[in-house]
Amino acid sequence: MLFHVRMDVKLPHDMADSVAANLKQVEKDKAQALQRSGTWRHLWRIAGQYANVSIFDVADVEELHQLLSTLPLFPYMTIQVMPLCRHPSSIHDDDR
Amino acid sequence: MLFHVRMDVKLPHDMADSVAANLKQVEKDKAQALQRSGTWRHLWRIAGQYANVSIFDVADVEELHQLLSTLPLFPYMTIQVMPLCRHPSSIHDDDR
Amino acid sequence: MLFHVRMDVKLPHDMADSVAANLKQVEKDKAQALQRSGTWRHLWRIAGQYANVSIFDVADVEELHQLLSTLPLFPYMTIQVMPLCRHPSSIHDDDR
Amino acid sequence: MLFHVRMDVKLPHDMADSVAANLKQVEKDKAQALQRSGTWRHLWRIAGQYANVSIFDVADVEELHQLLSTLPLFPYMTIQVMPLCRHPSSIHDDDR
Amino acid sequence: MLFHVRMDVKLPHDMADSVAANLKQVEKDKAQALQRSGTWRHLWRIAGQYANVSIFDVADVEELHQLLSTLPLFPYMTIQVMPLCRHPSSIHDDDR
Amino acid sequence: MLFHVRMDVKLPHDMADSVAANLKQVEKDKAQALQRSGTWRHLWRIAGQYANVSIFDVADVEELHQLLSTLPLFPYMTIQVMPLCRHPSSIHDDDR
Amino acid sequence: MLFHVRMDVKLPHDMADSVAANLKQVEKDKAQALQRSGTWRHLWRIAGQYANVSIFDVADVEELHQLLSTLPLFPYMTIQVMPLCRHPSSIHDDDR
Amino acid sequence: MLFHVRMDVKLPHDMADSVAANLKQVEKDKAQALQRSGTWRHLWRIAGQYANVSIFDVADVEELHQLLSTLPLFPYMTIQVMPLCRHPSSIHDDDR
Amino acid sequence: MLFHVRMDVKLPHDMADSVAANLKQVEKDKAQALQRSGTWRHLWRIAGQYANVSIFDVADVEELHQLLSTLPLFPYMTIQVMPLCRHPSSIHDDDR
Amino acid sequence: MLFHVRMDVKLPHDMADSVAANLKQVEKDKAQALQRSGTWRHLWRIAGQYANVSIFDVADVEELHQLLSTLPLFPYMTIQVMPLCRHPSSIHDDDR
Secondary structure (H helix, E strand, O other): OEEEEEEEEOOOOOOOHHHHHHHHHHHHHHHHHHHHOOOEEEEEEEOOOOEEEEEEEOOOHHHHHHHHHOOOOHHHEEEEEEEEEEOOOOOOOOOO | OEEEEEEEEOOOOOOOHHHHHHHHHHHHHHHHHHHHOOOEEEEEEEOOOOEEEEEEEOOOHHHHHHHHHOOOOHHHEEEEEEEEEEOOOOOOOOOO | OEEEEEEEEOOOOOOOHHHHHHHHHHHHHHHHHHHHOOOEEEEEEEOOOOEEEEEEEOOOHHHHHHHHHOOOOHHHEEEEEEEEEEOOOOOOOOOO | OEEEEEEEEOOOOOOOHHHHHHHHHHHHHHHHHHHHOOOEEEEEEEOOOOEEEEEEEOOOHHHHHHHHHOOOOHHHEEEEEEEEEEOOOOOOOOOO | OEEEEEEEEOOOOOOOHHHHHHHHHHHHHHHHHHHHOOOEEEEEEEOOOOEEEEEEEOOOHHHHHHHHHOOOOHHHEEEEEEEEEEOOOOOOOOOO | OEEEEEEEEOOOOOOOHHHHHHHHHHHHHHHHHHHHOOOEEEEEEEOOOOEEEEEEEOOOHHHHHHHHHOOOOHHHEEEEEEEEEEOOOOOOOOOO | OEEEEEEEEOOOOOOOHHHHHHHHHHHHHHHHHHHHOOOEEEEEEEOOOOEEEEEEEOOOHHHHHHHHHOOOOHHHEEEEEEEEEEOOOOOOOOOO | OEEEEEEEEOOOOOOOHHHHHHHHHHHHHHHHHHHHOOOEEEEEEEOOOOEEEEEEEOOOHHHHHHHHHOOOOHHHEEEEEEEEEEOOOOOOOOOO | OEEEEEEEEOOOOOOOHHHHHHHHHHHHHHHHHHHHOOOEEEEEEEOOOOEEEEEEEOOOHHHHHHHHHOOOOHHHEEEEEEEEEEOOOOOOOOOO | OEEEEEEEEOOOOOOOHHHHHHHHHHHHHHHHHHHHOOOEEEEEEEOOOOEEEEEEEOOOHHHHHHHHHOOOOHHHEEEEEEEEEEOOOOOOOOOO
């Protein structure tokens, strides 16, 4: 099942660079692991923003929330979730 | 080059069913042709809405506008465009 | 899987009363059938509004969209969908 | 009487983890007590958000405010309240 | 129980004057009856707007919705409802 | 002359409890004095919010601003002011 | 007493030119009469908009509403009203 | 040339009173000098807000920006600028 | 003097094609004349929208309003105007 | 390819003046280098705001994001990006 997720990240200005760098690295490792597993299907940067649009392929909503809420950057993110489904005009049976 | 496009469709209530049906069919034909050409890379339905999220893969902005503005449903659509680029955490060189 | 759905209905002022009445009756019949099936788990009226908050219990997003987009009042509705999941403080294993 | 309440929680980034953990535990205890009493009838997590949708079953507005405003997390919450009533299409006499 | 209700009225421009006048008269009669009964406790005009702020004193939410949704102007109104309760700094036991 | 005023209060999280308690007490004393004088005619709590709706009965706008801007909590408030006047459907000559 | 009023005008596209022209003329006559009386103290066009910012000098809110709600263009206007008072840094005792 | 400017001021809560007082005094001195020069033509307080509506009479946009951006309170202000011009219904050749 | 103007065009769905085509042609002729005169300095299409961003170089606000309000498409446009001035980091004395 | 970018800058109030001054100087140097290269084609100040409107001429979206996200002030900016293309009414083949 696909979910469209937009994540806008805002780190506090007074966060130490080292802390921020570490946080980002842990986030990157997790994101890449989830991409390799096929769960985090698409991850694009929105040009000009510290934000991304992602497509998640999960079994259910529980898995989606578990995944998002345990991202290291979660406390610093504004997240918008939209459930997606197959479009009647799609030429793909299952547009992943 | 990738662009994230959200299209919300609102047909006038007093549009004849036949006119609406024809309009949708022409739109579907065009959308499917563009998908087969690889330009309209992803087309998902937003659950509960007469709206879609699409990812377009175009040479430049001119091509994007030409494509969107000549869609049969264009006059009945609210469109939001976001330019996308590769995310530093993406495991794909070019996440299409 | 649970989805929180808000539906705001706005019928055109120039719709004939008979047409509106029939539309509402067909909508009511469908809503009640879906409630009896357990799919439309909760249906509440938002006081002072021609709007409702509903909780849907569906297998997946496809089923949700199919259900919502084929409601007779769908063309006259503004719909907002939020995926729900179990709250860690809920005393219920599965708060339906 | 039913009230639909959305609670979005935002803890200050510089709050000590121990303080946050304690605050959440006290909140959880109170929430569970209120659920057992039947007052806090439904408590769902909004996927991807540090937010919940709840349905409260209270005698009157005073009780609702007393309950919400004394929640430990109240100072850190944005709360939206909507009064609910029975929907004419509900198959339940009293959809709790 | 008190509810704060804002009503913004927008009549279609092409509504015949006689129809509008009659609608307003029926609305006025109903509003005045409800005021005499003590249900519609306060009714103020928002300066510069075809809108009012009202305070309703009702037994419960059902009564509020019944009352609002059967106002003749209901189909032409945007309504916002806020439940009120006694303020801890009020010098009145029950500020009606 | 009547003015509808909504006040949303947001105290800084790091304000000492004693300072906050004192501020609230001074605010309460002033609010009660103004209620006794008839200036602060109505003061209701918006359920679920650290906010109130008030009706002020003042000689002119100057008095209103003087009163609001010297409230102890003024620096911590978001205030919205709407001038009110008699509604043509009011059964009261002067709905105070 | 001064009130800041913004008026945005939107005439229906299908209004006959002659009807629109007449409406505007009657509006102009009334506006000029009120300016001569000193009530409509300032009337400026917002560049690029069919809108104006006006400053009204009235005895009370009743007069303001009476004046605005009887403007010929009132049914076609979105109006925003802000009560003004003397600014402590103004060099004028009464900045009209 | 006239510009309508709204300034909403928000000073940090932790700013020392003396610093704030000094800042306001310097702002007042500058505002009064500009009023005497005729540049800052009108300065009104928006009732209930730490905000003002001002009308500036400047030679061009450069002068306007120079003036606004060098106000002592500029870093603490949200500013909205609207260019004004003569209204066709104004009885003044040049409504200052 | 430079003004940044965004124009969003929305033609009524029931406008005859011939009327729309003529309106657009007259608009185009006027826009091109103003570009040749140097007044309409830049005119760009916002991709995916029936909207443009333009930069106007005018003597004063009066000229800007005169120009915009007499565009054939003016009644069908939502217009936003922002006065521009030279940026301190611009390498151009006068960035036209 | 052209992109319209609006940048609103908000520096923390507690940033040391020297740090701010240095940040702005580095930003200015970079902006001027990019202008000389023709990439940062237009840079205008929005009057009354610590904000600018810029037109970027880049090869693709990647270059745009690279450029924007490495601006020294990027962490303190709210950025809005709109892809532009040639307007059918432009008299320029390529309006730079």
